[in-house]
Amino acid sequence: VYVQTAVIKMYSELGLVDEARQVFDKMTERDLVAWNSMVVGYASNGHMGAAIELFSSMPVKDVLSYNIILSGFADGKRIESARRVFDEMPDRDVISWNSMILACTNAGDMAGACELFEKAPERNIITWNTMITGYVQNELYAEAINLFDRMKTENVEADYLTVTASLSACAHLRSLETGTQIDEYARNRGLLSKPHVVTALIDMYAKCGGIKNSLEVFYKFRHKDIFCWNAIVSGLALHGHGDSALKLFDEMQENCLKPD
């Protein structure tokens, strides 16, 4: 059963939902994990109709089963459907709250997200990150920074995604000062080993008029991937250094061995 469940997961991750279903149908014993995995297969590939159908026929459901469906609706920006699941589920954990918040931010409803955030009985780093990235995605950059500041006053440790989103907000605001502070914050926590953070830093400095800092961050970083390269190339182009940008672009072709 463990092996078959792992195979269902593998097929699902490759988008091979029908293959996954064949394995599921052939199982002689299906426990809750197997059912949940198959629902994930449908939900994470956007097949919410099939996901709901299978979900409805489950002999037993747990919080995960509901969370999977909720998350599927959140990804599909179906806020009304998500809300219905959220309201009807017998128990909610922090993941349920996070998914419901995500459903709001994905649908552009930051007011709704904010209300849930305040009401949540428990928050983890993902709750905070979902809100901050939600603000950034909805172009409410100052709100994103405010929430990052609030994390600090509430002594919640930011992680690399918090910093990434906050730097992106600074880049959009052209706020070099705040961006530099976040740079320092990230350095102190060793977050500059993360390509996400490095990319966001390069981009922030480039957009805030500190292309030299961008280059410094870029050259010091050992594990450059395609995103870092793109950030530095477009940063240089933005500053009218089309020549250097093109030079680096050529270098990129030679050095980029492990794209994502």
Place this chain on the structure above:
RNA sequence: GUUCUAGUCU
């Protein structure tokens, strides 16, 4: 063995 946030440019 199963569920939540994911960086650049577009």
